[in-house]
Amino acid sequence: MSKRRKRRARLPEDLVEVEIESLSPEGRGVAHHEGKVVFVDFALAGEVVEFKYSRISKKFDEGRAVNVIKASADRVKPICEHFTVCGGCSLQHQEHEAQIHSKQDALMQQFQHLGQVEPDKILPPLRGPLKHYRQKARLGVKYVFKKEKVLVGFREKGNSFLADILNCPVLHESVGLRISDLSDLLIKMDAKATIPQIEVAVDDTKTALVFRHLENLSDNDKSALIEFAKKYEFQIMLQSGGPDTVTALWPENPPALSYTLKDQQVTIEFQVNDFTQVNSEINQLMVTKAIQMLELKPEDKVLDLFCGLGNFTLAMSKQCAQVTGVEGGESMVIKARENALRNNIDNVEFFAADLSKDISNELWLNKAGVRQKYDKILLDPPRSGAMEMLKYIGKLKAERIVYVSCNPATLARDSHVLVHEHGYTLEEAGVMDMFPHTAHVESIALFTKKLKKS
Incomplete structure (x- = not known):
């Protein structure tokens, strides 16, 4: 045996009783035992459980609840017979309304701790189906x-x-x-x-x-x-x-796969490996809500960053003068342009650009050395967030920014920059139940700024 190979600490076989203090961002119960943090799978806040160790490390331990001695009022019977074995879901043992409250709490905690901000208003959660939602x-x-x-x-x-x-x-x-x-x-x-x-x-039918x-x-x-x-x-x-x-x-x-945003009468074609939202009902609610939050006017010019196939771009185009969509991959941009043609939409432009790098010379940002003007901005970045884009967004001076996020930590981090460095107000924010029965938090936030009239 190699001398470099470390021996795994032998796991205690006895069950240990703990009181669960809270839920982690991954949906695990958080407890303390002998001065050390323990993450306990399948336990809820306020419960007293007996758990069995599954991993021991220097900073924290992990375990799995075996017996529930004092159950939370939020504990319910899982909808799936394979829950606790299959890793696809982590919160089926928690009542659905409590799941949403946990996600709202997680979002607000991230705003407070990472962003040092707090929304003026908490939005009602966007709700969809609880079963067979994943497409x-x-x-x-x-x-x-x-x-x-x-x-x-x-x-x-x-x-x-x-x-x-x-x-x-x-x-x-x-x-x-x-x-x-x-x-x-x-x-x-x-x-x-x-x-x-x-x-x-x-898709909608296939x-x-x-x-x-x-x-x-x-x-x-x-x-x-x-x-x-x-x-x-x-x-x-x-x-x-x-x-x-x-x-x-x-x-x-x-026949091509496609989905229709009925509220906006837009149909978007996609291929099997393209990124699309997994939950079509929440996607429709999300697009409609984002448009409402932007308060689009017929004369508005809008910038849609991380636009993908045009999910938001094409929908917004129905209510404003011009939408510019920007996405990292050229292939996605080509498909977005094709979707615009199929929908007979001619007030959109799409550009390919790596939004994690310097984009100061991009045509959609500067034309003939003049900074482009956008009245409204929509952001829908990946989990890593939009940090590189924020320095440019601050200079664009848009009056309203809607930020759609799949990671509350990076949303909170980016909100700190928008509020404390660029002078925006976090007007409202809330969660969207895109992934019921999981700890995944999808959220939407509105940032506003009162601009001086020139």
Whole structure:
């Protein structure tokens, strides 16, 4: 044995009783035992539980609740039989309204601690369906030789093994109720050991499955996939390498995937590997809410940063003079332009730019050496936030900024800059229930500034 290899601390086998003080951002119970922080899975704030250690480290320990001695009033029966094994959800044991309150509290705590700001108004949460809401997912696939079985689903809680599940109540019904059917299909295939994942993409009417395969599929395997597609009305795609290797198996020329923002009468086409929101109902509510918060006027020029396929850009274009959308990848920008053409929208422009780097010479920011003027700005950055963009945003002097966030920590960090360095007011903020039964917090915030009339 190498001298460099550290021995793992032997885990205590006895159960330990603790009182749960709060919930962590990951949805775990937080307790203290013998002066040390312990994160306890499947425990709620205010509960007294017995837990078993799963990991010991210098700064904190981890465990899993085994017995609930004093239950929280918010504790409910999970909606999924695989909860606590499957790592896809972390809060099914918490009543849904309490989940939302926990997320609101987490957002406000981040504003206070990281941003040193507080919104003038807390928005009512945007609510959607509690089951079968997830329309995008990546399912792991694993052939287990000893069991002569193929597992399909998400990773187990706390490790890299796939959970053995039969169904999933948060995945769209077309797939969530077909997990065992997918397993039965794959076990009969020659390539059962060389298909590592299935990408799921659901639009308004269709479901596409992308089978990632490490070796060429036999004719028998392709026939089996086609029969499966016909039986359950799936589009089946094959992917042998990167995203550019995706090809259609059935039907040979499938109709494009698309979703419609009914409030704005905009239809957006997308491909299976494109980023789209996983929850279509919340997406519609979010787009409508963002437009309301911006208070768009017919003469407004709007800047949409991290615009993707044009989810917000095209919707906003119906209520203002001009929208400029900026996205990092050229391929996404091309698709956004195509979506504008399909919707007969001609008051939008799209540009490709890496928004994590210096963009001071970009045409959409400066034209002929003159700083462009935007009345309103919408931000929808990745989890890393929009820190690099903030120095430019401050100079644009937009009167209203709507920030859509998938990470409350970076939203709070960026809000500190907008408020304390650029003079904006955090007028209102709230959470959107994009991912029920998980600790993931999606939020929206409005920053305003009273501008001096020139």
